[in-house]
Amino acid sequence: MISFQIKTNPTEYDAIVVGSGAGGGMTGYVLANAGLNVLMLEAGPFFDPAKDAMQLRWPWESPRRGAGTVRPFGDFDAAYGGWVLDGEPYTHVPGTSFDWFRARMLGGRTNHWGRISLRMGPDDFKPTDGITDEWPISYDEVKPYYDRVDRMIGIYGTVEGIRNEPDGIFMKPPKPRLNELYIKRGAERAGVPVIAGRGSVLTEALPDVEGRGTCFYCGQCGRSCRVYADFSSSSCLVMPAMKTGNLTVIDNAMVREVLTDSEGRAKGVSYVDTRDLQEHEVRGKLVVLGASACESARLMLNSKSAAHPGGLGNSSGLVGRYLHDSTGASAGGFLPQLLDRKRYNEDGVGSVHIYSPWWGDNQKLNFPRGYHIEYGGGLHMPSYGFTNWVPGVNHMVPTRDGGQREQGGYGASLKDDYRRFYGASVGMAGRGTALARYDNYCEIDPTRVDKYGIPVLRFHYKWANEEIAQAKHMQETFREILHEMGAIVPGAMPGPESSYGLEAPGKIIHEGGTTRMGDDPKKSVLNKWGQSHDCNNVFVVDAGPFVQQGDKNLTWTILALSMRTADYILEQRNKLNIG
């Protein structure tokens, strides 16, 4: 029998942090290290990459050889979760789409992310295009925090001096792989710059940081790292914070609601233990939401009270609004120059070795802002489906003795084709600025609850002309680069019928904007410190506060802003303004 009695924890914590990803992890780390008694609640199980990573496993150790049937990025990927979670649905307003990726585990999505660590630039915080919204803070205000994150967590890259692609404090970057040298040459001929990648992987020992190993180049960051050589919130923030003795983590704790007192101030949260379904309440002097942009918005909208009739901190009516992902489109082909290539270990790092920062001149373009390009290909570890492309293209090049062969085939010659084409593929993907629009949002579905009885989100998201024009530009650019590098590209370029291959919203897993910050309480949910305008002991530290993303993958900015919010919390406590 399940008891319907709610268990109440007698401790009043200095702070309750909901979520253990980049945002929650960083605030938890800073507050615990400052001596606060912090409780962190995580909806999924505890996860320690040292013990739980699938790093260095072979494909045959998975019965499905790494296929994505159970985990969307394959059996060896570190994420417990996906776009679909059993018993935790979400819905859509008809005619719109949004795919919502959730990782339920300590460290959240930081366990499997690409470790691509880009700073947003001056023009990302204060855009000059006349269309996208500006932030209440400038790059110069955030720069010191980016610097601290670089030093604390570690990042490789090269100093380039590009105005809107600010340099950090870099370790040495990994050198390009062979296909990446061809890409670099082809892209530069096409007028697209290519620079060293920027990733949070320790290519050198990190001064003054204990307990983390350096990269041994297995290329498997997506599986999370047993020696903590890349950034996961679990290994780099939460577990070190637990060692201070000031951070308590409760895992398998799905937060239901933020509890408020009669004056509307947060006094704690209620959660359900996902294993035994027992209900709990815990008290805290302040509540920090880092549950992910949409999950934090959901939590606020589900926390209704007399003081907050439209949901906690939602007097503006903007919680859930301005939801935006990155744009994404991709293309690929193969390089005849790489057929029958020499074998050697080029696993490298699991983040990017090279990338193209945005180079375009928007005066000449029919969309604002831009995108960067990430590249792939090479002699990677075999996994489910990795040979599927070969029988479709093996007729497109002469055989070794100069003959012609039919597409497809079987037998010894096909077996040899698989060897011949291995490592010859190249791929590229654009990641661009999608516009933060009032009309793209998540809200509470009035009719549905999840398996815990928590009302679920309903999404309303549509791409507009700006994103589609950007995807078209990506595809045209990809074709030029592939052509200039001498690649063979099977198939035609995606056209308007598929919005030029533009991925559905949510597919890039860069969603943000749902609790945007701003100076005007009527036009924003949070102030410029990530503090609720309506409720001064509630903070949001995930990508919800983002006014408008740049084309820069958002983790590094989440970390910097979360650190900034945590500093602000400490300062306000000292001034006795909160907690």
Added chain:
Amino acid sequence: MNRRDTLKALGLAAAAGGALMLDSCGTKEAKKDAATAAEQLPGVTDIEHERNSKLAEEQFFTTHELATIGVLADIIIPADDVSGSATDAGVPDFIEFMVKDIPSYQTPIRGGLKWLDVQCQRRYGNAFAKCEAAQQLQLVDEIAYPAKAKPEMVRGVSFFNLMRDLTASGFFTSEIGVKDIGYVGNKPGVWDGVPEDVLEAHGFKSAWG
């Protein structure tokens, strides 16, 4: 320093040692053991392990179907002077697992196998697996080349495409297949850019091009 010693030095031996010992022979039996995944690897959740075990216990294909898959798989990937055949690498067991893992494969493969048998029955008076090798190849020739296949063979072509992909996936992700294709990573090392001789062979002046 060999791989085990390197791992030991990195403190990874305890975690990875057992895994490295798995499937050292690459026989059918060994593959079966790996596919059933009796051992729950660290990091695999209970729900995932239960699902894997349940799928491994179920049987989808009949003995006849599995035998036909074996013949086809070895036609697609035969033994040669580099490595063994698809069945040497346990491909039929892998395909048996995959159709339970991805149920949308079940009808195309079961139906495709039946289609193949009906074709052979009409032409040669026997099921595909029982036909002579020359007869089997004659039929495969008509479905293995999508661009030149006759319209009435299109169903066979799409079946063969799927079988070819699953066979190649299963083979080249097995231990003998990984060795065959020449993948030499998945071990601790140092990446210092493209080797000099490769740079030179491809006309690049330096590690950064």
